[in-house]
Amino acid sequence: MLFMSLSHAILTALLDEDLTGYALAKQFDVSLGFFWQASHQQIYRELKVLHQAGRVDVREVLQHDKPDKRIYSLTPQGRQMLESWITESTRPRGTKDELFIKLYNVGSVPVELIVKAVKQRQAEHAGKLELYQKIEARNYARPSSLSDRKKGIYLSLLAGIRQEQTALSWCDDALDLLATVKS
Amino acid sequence: MLFMSLSHAILTALLDEDLTGYALAKQFDVSLGFFWQASHQQIYRELKVLHQAGRVDVREVLQHDKPDKRIYSLTPQGRQMLESWITESTRPRGTKDELFIKLYNVGSVPVELIVKAVKQRQAEHAGKLELYQKIEARNYARPSSLSDRKKGIYLSLLAGIRQEQTALSWCDDALDLLATVKS
DNA sequence: TTCGTCATGTAAGACGTTACATGATTAG
DNA sequence: CTAATCATGTAACGTCTTACATGACGAA
Incomplete structure (x- = not known):
């Protein structure tokens, strides 16, 4: 199981607030997403993997008017993973234009x-x-x-x-x- | 079969001179490759597809001292394909950093x-x-x-x-x- | 009634990366 | 002897994109 940039972008977005997959996808359309875009499909998949690996917690919120939510939050292991990723050197990813x-x-x-x-x-x-x-x-x-x-x-x-x-x-x-x- | 940027980068590199897959890979490490990198594996695969689609011709050159070569050149259809691709609007590909x-x-x-x-x-x-x-x-x-x-x-x-x-x-x-x- | 928002997901295919594999020649 | 260059590829895996799918609510 390999964690690439997307995982770390998600963990980073969760530093500030707990978010649903949907809300994360929205965030990625503005702020962080100016520098790292991701579709909702990618995000849902990645959240599943991060959860299995214990890097994020989920709490399910049942709603009657809207679809139920799964709100994700960082775990200490998630924080740890972010920090060690930041320590690793970033290898240059070439321009593609x-x-x-x-x-x-x-x-x-x-x-x-x-x-x-x-x-x-x-x-x-x-x-x-x-x-x-x-x-x-x-x-x-x-x-x-x-x-x-x-x-x-x-x-x-x-x-x-x-x-x-x-x-x-x-x-x-x-x-x-x-x-x-x-x- | 969908042709994306890599195919067009290859055709573009063939505008000037006929090249082997190997030589194309080298080109991609310098000139054009500053703006569009590709590994030799990608290039070989793409050349095969472009050849099947009639966008490039191959001539095989047998060598005794070195491995045999397959030299690729643009066909009129290849040129046509390039031109119509240039006409299409380039959709912005987001920065990822x-x-x-x-x-x-x-x-x-x-x-x-x-x-x-x-x-x-x-x-x-x-x-x-x-x-x-x-x-x-x-x-x-x-x-x-x-x-x-x-x-x-x-x-x-x-x-x-x-x-x-x-x-x-x-x-x-x-x-x-x-x-x-x-x- | 149609479109946008909230909210989740599956599946297929395209594209990219890494490793493995071969085999001769030439330069240090 | 070792490494680099020439020259071609396969296989496995990972990531990204596109399309499809569901279902309720509120606004125009």
């Missing part, structure tokens, strides 16, 4: 197609940047006066913001250079 | 562990940046006078360089802020 494959096709396919792909990407980056900056303004206006816990989360957000800004300015330059391509 | 999960643990585990992880990352980014800049200096000194084909490749490299620079400066800021964390 289709856009760059497309760029390698400049000169072999009509440039407009590639320009279109870059523009699409530009719009995505702009959207994400806007979202991140909204969150920053709302919750992280004064970084130095944040709680320790929030400082870590803020740093992730900051990385996201910088990445999007860099990507956006790259898009501008890319479109400029692609404009000089004939085909 | 363990480091950010680790950052979410600030406040719950000793900071030193996280500082260590950031420093490790810093070193990796520095290494990649150096490599990319070496390649830039050697092959892409004057971007505007490049061939169309090379302009696309250069833009990928440029994106890599900018990403690494951004990441490096983020590491500096992260280490500064983490220094203000008590636990």
